[in-house]
Amino acid sequence: MHPDDLSQTLQKGIRVTLGATASLIEAIQDPENSSQKFSALGGDVNRLTEELEVKGELTEREARQFVDALLSQVPNPFTSAPSETDGPTIITVASPVVDTSVQNDLEALTQELAAIRSEIEALKG
Numbered sequence: 353m354h355p356d357d358l359s360q361t362l363q364k365g366i367r368v369t370l371g372a373t374a375s376l377i378e379a380i381q382d383p384e385n386s387s388q389k390f391s392a393l394g395g396d397v398n399r400l401t402e403e404l405e406v407k408g409e410l411t412e413r414e415a416r417q418f419v420d421a422l423l424s425q426v427p428n429p430f431t432s433a434p435s436e437t438d439g440p441t442i443i444t445v446a447s448p449v450v451d452t453s454v455q456n457d458l459e460a461l462t463q464e465l466a467a468i469r470s471e472i473e474a475l476k477g
Contacts, residue, residue, distance in 0.1 A: 367408030
């Protein structure tokens with residue numbers, strides 16, 4: 353089996369699955385119309401597969417257009433710097449907020465650690 357045949361078979365399978373899913377949703381929404389459509393197909397599996405593939409291809413195209421439309425609305429973070437027509441640029445600077453009690457505890461622990469270290473050095477020497 354050639355890689356092209358395999359990819360075409362996989363794509364056809366995906367489209368048939370999409371078409372079947374779309375048909376199932378339509379059948380849930382309008383059971384009467386769907387039963388007429390499927391009874392017209394009869395037991396012809398090849399014809400059913402072809403119709404599901406066509407429906408899947410259409411669904412795939414619609415989904416791709418929907419996603420493209422959504423992505424076109426999202427600003428691109430990789431575009432050039434904003435121009436003056438975009439409005440004023442606001443620059444913010446974050447400064448760390450430190451609780452004074454935490455800062456005092458940290459300094460006390462640092463002093464204790466330094467004292468312990470110096471005691472260890474004295475015991476070694």
